[in-house]
Amino acid sequence: MHDRWPGMTLPEDYIGCYESTSGVLKSEECLRAYQQLAKSHGADIIVNSEVRKIVAHSNGVTIKTDEEIFHSESLVVAVGAWAPKILAMLDLDLPLEPIRKTFAWFHANEKLYNHNNFPAFTFDTSDGTYYGIPSINGSGLKIGRHDGGKRINPDGCIEGFGELDEDEGDLMRFLGQYMPADQKMKYGKTCIYPMTPDEHFIVDKHPYYPHIAIAAGFSGHGFKFSSVMGEILSDLIISGTSKEDISLFSINRF
Numbered sequence: 001m002h003d004r005w006p007g008m009t010l011p012e013d014y015i016g017c018y019e020s021t022s023g024v025l026k027s028e029e030c031l032r033a034y035q036q037l038a039k040s041h042g043a044d045i046i047v048n049s050e051v052r053k054i055v056a057h058s059n060g061v062t063i064k065t066d067e068e069i070f071h072s073e074s075l076v077v078a079v080g081a082w083a084p085k086i087l088a089m090l091d092l093d094l095p096l097e098p099i100r101k102t103f104a105w106f107h108a109n110e111k112l113y114n115h116n117n118f119p120a121f122t123f124d125t126s127d128g129t130y131y132g133i134p135s136i137n138g139s140g141l142k143i144g145r146h147d148g149g150k151r152i153n154p155d156g157c158i159e160g161f162g163e164l165d166e167d168e169g170d171l172m173r174f175l176g177q178y179m180p181a182d183q184k185m186k187y188g189k190t191c192i193y194p195m196t197p198d199e200h201f202i203v204d205k206h207p208y209y210p211h212i213a214i215a216a217g218f219s220g221h222g223f224k225f226s227s228v229m230g231e232i233l234s235d236l237i238i239s240g241t242s243k244e245d246i247s248l249f250s251i252n253r254f
């Protein structure tokens with residue numbers, strides 16, 4: 001690993017696993033592509049419109065926003081960190097914990113950390129689990145902490161990056177130990193992971209209303225699976241079943 005990526009400084013007893021087909025998804029471009037595809041299949045996309053109430057009936061659902069009331073035969077609920085609030089409207093109380101997470105971009109020596117010569121990575125260390133992506137078009141090296149974090153209310157006031165001492169401290173400590181080549185922080189951000197106790201997703205039909213499908217608890221690693229999750233969820237509400245084995249994600253395990 002030292003020979004292949006001289007930007008890494010690793011203890012002698014570390015081992016690495018290289019996935020040659022791995023990469024980085026440009027998430028905003030992915031979302032734009034999904035929206036365009038949905039529209040081309042007849043979907044209406046309504047943005048900035050909060051769902052205030054959902055009422056489940058035996059043969060359909062009623063959904064209220066501030067502007068409109070919708071009636072539907074079926075429903076997919078995928079509301080990220082807000083799942084506990086929305087699922088409570090559907091009589092479900094699942095062990096989902098919204099956790100504040102931090103990540104930041106660092107000025108990087110492009111010879112060492114550019115995407116042409118450095119991989120996306122995750123590090124399982126005795127001080128925590130960290131992940132990162134190389135500098136892409138001069139973006140800088142991105143580093144985040146995957147484990148730990150503080151439980152928060154997603155509708156409450158969430159401390160910005162740097163308001164807690166450990167925000168920058170954690171990332172600097174990781175870099176200092178494993179990628180020490182003169183890194184200075186550009187800027188940091190926070191986001192929310194909705195965590196399940198076993199860190200596996202919840203993707204299933206509602207236990208009392210089979211015409212409602214639920215996708216929740218992606219525990220910080222769901223984006224790369226968005227396309228297959230979309231396929232599974234549409235199959236669940238159209239035919240009631242999925243050709244994929246989704247037993248790992250069942251609601252009943254909680």
Ligand SMILES: Cc1cc2nc3c(=O)[nH]c(=O)nc-3n(C[C@H](O)[C@H](O)[C@H](O)COP(=O)(O)OP(=O)(O)OC[C@H]3O[C@@H](n4cnc5c(N)ncnc54)[C@H](O)[C@@H]3O)c2cc1C
Nearest residue numbers: 049050051078079080081082191192218220221222223224
């Ligand atoms: C810092 C960070 C790094 C990550 N890195 C990775 C990674 O490297 N790889 C990976 O695979 N995944 C990663 N993830 C996880 C990934 O982003 C999530 O798993 C994925 O976005 C979950 O999708 P979702 O649709 O369930 O939720 P979200 O993407 O959170 O979308 C939920 C949507 O529901 C909307 N919503 C909520 N309540 C309401 C309401 N009442 N009415 C209307 N709309 C509502 C929200 O506004 C939001 O747009 C990361 C997440 C974070 C925060």
